[in-house]
Amino acid sequence: MFSSQVAELVRENEPLAPRCWLRIGGPARYFAEPESEEQTRQLVADAAAGGITVRVLGGGSNVLIRPEGVDGLVLELGGEMTRLQVDKCSLLAGGGADLGDAITVAAQAGLAGLEHLAGIPGTVGGAVVCNSGVTNEDIGSRVSAVSGVKQDGTPCRLVRDQLQFSYRRSNLDDMVVTEVEFELDASTPAEVTRRMQSAWIVRKAHQPPQNVRVAQAFIEPSECSIEDLLDAAGMRTASEGDVAMSPQYPGFIVVNEQATADQVLALIRRIARAVEVQTGIQLQPQLRIW
Ligand SMILES: Cc1cc2nc3c(=O)[nH]c(=O)nc-3n(C[C@H](O)[C@H](O)[C@H](O)COP(=O)(O)OP(=O)(O)OC[C@H]3O[C@@H](n4cnc5c(N)ncnc54)[C@H](O)[C@@H]3O)c2cc1C
Incomplete structure (x- = not known):
């Protein structure tokens, strides 16, 4: 099903839990770590031809995987798709x-505009x-432009007026994002690094x-803090089986060894x-x- 150029990249029944912050959930039926945009395009095109859905795993800090895992192809982008160039x-x-x-690379080049995000885990994509x-x-x-691969395996590039960003959402859910172009402000390395470090300390x-x-x-609502909402609903320390709201860090759920995706979902729904x-x-x- 996968063509000869990429077949050796594909592994079957790859555990995904170790790749996610929650360390919960089943395996991917197919898994690959392409090193180039060309390999990514070929993998996505082959999957589309075989009727296989494709998902991209970044740093795994914002996904919850069900126990049955992913009946599709999961990609983790490596090689040239991890480059950074000013x-x-x-x-x-x-x-x-x-x-x-x-x-960090932007700060070292004296480019301002991303430093307040210091400490958010995960990947650029x-x-x-x-x-x-x-x-x-x-x-x-x-973000001034995004390049990637559409679900049928064709390359695409979206520029500013084709991109839609709203609170914690974008119109990029259906593509594999292989490259992002950021437009930043000229400053000095010392100034941007200072701001990056203070953002990191606060976080x-x-x-x-x-x-x-x-x-x-939860997505922190714009009208009030998640902490106030949890307190108002008496949910600040709510728990469900082996999953609990962190009393110390409001809005974060903490799981232990036996936790399941169903417990996480039940707690989120109840709150x-x-x-x-x-x-x-x-x-x-x-x-x-x-
Ligand atoms: C301790 C902690 C603190 C956090 N703090 C914040 C915060 O302050 N602000 C905030 O907004 N979020 C925060 N988050 C949530 C999370 O870190 C961010 O949403 C992060 O940007 C997700 O990046 P990731 O690479 O880990 O994505 P993943 O969790 O791997 O994936 C998230 C989604 O993005 C998709 N995706 C990932 N890479 C690509 C790609 N290359 N192409 C297409 N789709 C892709 C995945 O398919 C999935 O749908 C926090 C999470 C944790 C655990």
Whole structure:
């Protein structure tokens, strides 16, 4: 089913749990780590021809995988799709590049505009698709073009007026993002690095350490803090089996060894219902459910 150029890249029944922050969920029926855009195009085209759905896994910080896993092809972008290159006030970043590395490279080049995102885990592709950000300052406002592969395997490039970013959403859900072009502001390395470090210090105080199995359960609503909503609904320390809201870091769920995707979903639904009853605000889940 996969053509000879890419067949050796494809593994079957690859466990996905170790690749995700929650470390929950079943395997991918097919899994590949393409190193080039050409390999990515070929894999997606072959999958389309075989009627196989394709998903891209970035840093796995915003996905919840069900126990049955993914009955399709999961791609993790490597090689040339992790490159980072500065050109005047632009940063060209591969979709698989680490977001933290992209922010650091921009800071070292004295380019401002991404430094407030320091500390958000994951990849450039994941951040742009999820339009990740801090309150209303999201990554999408700095994106000038996105290149990738459409679901039928054809290459595509969207420029500014074809891109749509809204709060934690984009119109990029149906493509594999292989490269992102950011338009940034000229500053100095010292100034951007200083701002990046202060953003990082603030974030470290508000989010759990990297070795804990956590996820941000909800999109933080614009009208009030998630902390206030959880308190209003009496849900700040709610739990479901082996999944609990973190009392220390409001809005984050923490899971332990025996946790299941169903417990995570049940807790998210219960909290959303309680918050809506108490406040009338409809919380939207942040996690992408696979
Ligand atoms: C401790 C912690 C703190 C967080 N803080 C914040 C925060 O402050 N602000 C915020 O907005 N979010 C935050 N998040 C959520 C999450 O980190 C972000 O949404 C992040 O940008 C997701 O990137 P990722 O690479 O991990 O994506 P993944 O979780 O791997 O994927 C998320 C979605 O993006 C898609 N995707 C990933 N890469 C690509 C690609 N190359 N092409 C096409 N689709 C792709 C996936 O298919 C999936 O649908 C936090 C999460 C954690 C665990």
